[in-house]
Amino acid sequence: xxxxxxxxxxxxxxxxxxxxxxxxxxxxxxxxxxxxxxxxxxxxxxxxxxxxxxxxxxxxxxxxxxxxxxxxxxxxxxxxxxxxxxxxxxxxxxxxxxxxxxxxxxxxxxxxxxxxxxxxxx
Amino acid sequence: xxxxxxxxxxxxxxxxxxxxxxxxxxxxxxxxxxxxxxxxxxxxxxxxxxxxxxxxxxxxxxxxxxxxxxxxxxxxxxxxxxxxxxxxxxxxxxxxxxxxxxxxxxxxxxxxxxxxxxxxxxxxxxxxxxxxxxxxxxxxxxxxxxxxxxxxxxxxxxxxxxxxxxxxxxxxxxxxxxxxxxxxxxxxxxxxxxxxxxxxxxxxxxxxxxxxxxxxxxxxxxxxxxxxxxxxxxxxxxxxxxxxxxxxxxxxxxxxxxxxxxxxxxxxxxxxxxxxxxxxxxxxxxxxxxxxxxxxxxxxxxxxxxxxxxxxxxxxxxxxxxxxxxxxxxxxxxxxxxxxxxxxxxxxxxxxxxxxxxxxxxxxxxxxxxxxxx
Numbered sequence: 001x002x003x004x005x006x007x008x009x010x011x012x013x014x015x016x017x018x019x020x021x022x023x024x025x026x027x028x029x030x031x032x033x034x035x036x037x038x039x040x041x042x043x044x045x046x047x048x049x050x051x052x053x054x055x056x057x058x059x060x061x062x063x064x065x066x067x068x069x070x071x072x073x074x075x076x077x078x079x080x081x082x083x084x085x086x087x088x089x090x091x092x093x094x095x096x097x098x099x100x101x102x103x104x105x106x107x108x109x110x111x112x113x114x115x116x117x118x119x120x121x122x
Numbered sequence: 123x124x125x126x127x128x129x130x131x132x133x134x135x136x137x138x139x140x141x142x143x144x145x146x147x148x149x150x151x152x153x154x155x156x157x158x159x160x161x162x163x164x165x166x167x168x169x170x171x172x173x174x175x176x177x178x179x180x181x182x183x184x185x186x187x188x189x190x191x192x193x194x195x196x197x198x199x200x201x202x203x204x205x206x207x208x209x210x211x212x213x214x215x216x217x218x219x220x221x222x223x224x225x226x227x228x229x230x231x232x233x234x235x236x237x238x239x240x241x242x243x244x245x246x247x248x249x250x251x252x253x254x255x256x257x258x259x260x261x262x263x264x265x266x267x268x269x270x271x272x273x274x275x276x277x278x279x280x281x282x283x284x285x286x287x288x289x290x291x292x293x294x295x296x297x298x299x300x301x302x303x304x305x306x307x308x309x310x311x312x313x314x315x316x317x318x319x320x321x322x323x324x325x326x327x328x329x330x331x332x333x334x335x336x337x338x339x340x341x342x343x344x345x346x347x348x349x350x351x352x353x354x355x356x357x358x359x360x361x362x363x364x365x366x367x368x369x370x371x372x373x374x375x376x377x378x379x380x381x382x383x384x385x386x387x388x389x390x391x392x393x394x395x396x397x398x399x400x401x402x403x404x405x406x407x408x409x410x411x412x413x414x415x416x417x418x419x420x421x422x423x424x425x426x427x428x429x430x431x432x433x434x435x436x437x438x439x440x441x442x443x444x445x446x447x448x449x450x451x452x453x454x455x456x457x458x459x460x461x462x463x464x465x466x467x468x469x470x471x472x473x474x475x476x477x478x479x480x481x482x483x484x485x486x487x488x489x490x491x492x493x494x495x496x
Contacts, residue, residue, distance in 0.1 A: 005153075005157070006157070006160065006242070006252050006253050007239075007242075007253060008157075009157040009158075009160050009161045009164075009252070010160075010161070010164060010238060010239055010241075010242035010252055010253060011235065011238075011239060012161060013161035013162075013164050013165050013238055013242075014234055014235035014237075014238030014239060015231070015235060016161070016165070017165055017168070017234060017238065018230060018231045018234050018235070018383065021211075021379055021382075021383070022215075022379060022380070024211060025211050025212075025213075025215060025378055025379035026215065028211065028212055029211070029212050029213055029214050029215060029378055029379075030212075030214050031214060031215075032214070035219065037216055038216065038217055038218050038219035038220075039219060040218070040219075040220060040280075040281060040282040040283075040375065041282060041284070041369065041374050041375060042282060042283060042284065047282075047283075050220070050281060051280075051281050051282055051283045051285070051286045052278070052281065055286070055290060058294075059290050059293065059294045062294045062297065062298060062458065062462075063293070063294070063297060065462070066297040066298065066300070066301065069301045069466070070297075070300070070301065070304075073263075073301070073304045073305070073308070076308055076473075077257075077259075077260050077308060077311065077317065080308045080311040080312045081311055081315060081316060081317055082315070083312050083315075083477055083480065083481070084315050084480060084481070087481060088481060090477075091474070091477050091478070091481060094477075095474065098470055098473075098474070102467075102470060105462070105466070105467075109462075109463070114458070114459065114462050114463060116454070116455030116458070116459075
């Protein structure tokens with residue numbers, strides 16, 4: 001049995017855990033229908049409006065920065081495994097790669113993306 | 123190299139089961155039965171670790187605060203978490219009026235499946251692993267970051283402002299610290315020259331990676347622990363579910379077993395972080411051995427490899443509880459600053475330092491080949 005078929009086994013095990021657990025819970029747990037009970041849980045007062053609205057852009061900027069470095073990680077892992085045999089050439093070539101990506105971080109830092117600005121007026 | 127006697131290892135048992143299946147069933151059925159056995163074993167160990175961890179966490183937390191903790195059910199309250207599990211199973215699953223029904227339902231699935239997939243790749247002992255990919259470390263990073271999709275789905279589909287804020291915080295926190303975790307593990311991949319867990323462990327036979335790579339490895343270890351705690355939303359980094367401001371964060375609207383799934387995966391993720399730290403930095407299941415001291419090595423091998431693994435992972439988990447009860451919670455901007463302005467630049471430099479150390483032969487195994495073997 002190869003590793004990739006064991007991957008399927010583990011994946012199915014995870015799905016089975018959720019399916020069996022939820023199935024059992026739905027079977028044996030009590031159920032009572034009450035509109036009030038399904039209201040959003042917010043401080044006891046009736047909720048004002050929906051939560052599906054505009055959200056602060058700060059989180060989104062972090063996500064973009066993350067994408068940049070996450071792709072870098074994908075490229076760096078294969079290099080990391082064979083860096084011993086690559087020797088000094090491997091170090092120099094990847095140094096340029098890392099410097100260029102660090103410039104991206106430095107740019108974002110300079111632009112103030114990493115600062116957490118207050119949205120309320122001062 | 124001498125072959126040591128290993129009385130409590132499970133390798134013989136596994137081989138016996140395997141040959142029994144091969145001998146009595148056709149090849150197709152043997153593979154199927156083996157797959158089912160592995161699946162059941164993974165789920166059983168998964169549930170047992172979660173139950174044990176919940177009990178230990180509550181007990182340790184109680185001792186840190188000079189309380190007694192759970193002490194009613196069973197001797198010293200040991201079956202408390204089992205009772206909690208039954209309680210959570212028979213609680214009503216409340217349907218939320220304004221929720222996005224499908225995504226609300228799918229979210230716990232993502233969280234659980236991600237943690238089970240990561241759990242399957244852990245080496246628990248000699249030959250005790252379900253998956254041993256040659257890209258092990260990379261696979262682990264990939265599947266464990268699937269969990270955040272579940273958390274974001276949970277927060278968004280609940281249609282609750284607390285859930286939304288909690289999920290957004292959790293998302294920003296997780297993806298930020300994912301980078302640090304990736305880079306610090308990469309530092310060790312540079313050192314050991316492999317991404318496969320079994321090879322990484324074999325390479326630490328006489329010298330743990332933590333000591334082998336000395337300065338850069340220790341920095342990577344500390345950064346991995348910090349980012350591991352942050353990724354699991356624990357310790358001083360638990361602001362996605364900061365109960366005093368957000369009730370419960372992204373799982374505010376979840377009830378019954380659906381909440382239980384989030385709870386379960388949180389504890390398992392904590393274990394996974396501890397287990398990866400153990401495997402990659404602290405020698406994994408390999409007993410402590412010293413090159414040339416054959417009788418000492420034999421004595422160490424009498425302790426089975428899975429006991430070594432759980433012992434070391436247990437120490438790592440105790441550390442995480444200790445941190446949790448020792449530091450106040452961070453603010454979200456300070457938390458993200460810590461990652462982007464300190465840990466990430468340090469990590470990038472640290473990676474290059476490790477490459478220089480490895481290439482110039484300054485690792486302990488290169489400097490003292492007689493002492494640490496090669």
